[in-house]
Amino acid sequence: MLVLTRKLKESIMIGDEIELTILAIDGEQIKLGINAPKNIEIHRKEIYLAIQTENNEALKTEVNVLKNLSAFIQDYK
Structure with a gap:
């Protein structure tokens, strides 16, 4: 497992087409934004x-x- 540290509004790329962005941090929860092609189920x-x-x-x-x-x-x- 790869473990990365990201701050609010920072992103992680998975391959060339999937981007994960930290949208909000609230206590022990985070909100992730996922930008991926429509043919990929999430x-x-x-x-x-x-x-x-x-x-x-x-x-x-x-x-x-x-x-x-x-x-x-x-x-x-």
Whole structure:
């Protein structure tokens, strides 16, 4: 992990297209501004993990549906 120190209004670049700017500091919280291309999704980590969990559950459901459909077709023949 890279650890950098930044002051209010200072930025960090990630690659050529993503800029993180410190917008405000309030006690133990900071406000980050993120400037990135629209094709890059940006989520808080807990939201990102929830999305991944939901996607995995949906994938399992699709596999089960396909198995049931395959069994139904085999029985129909």
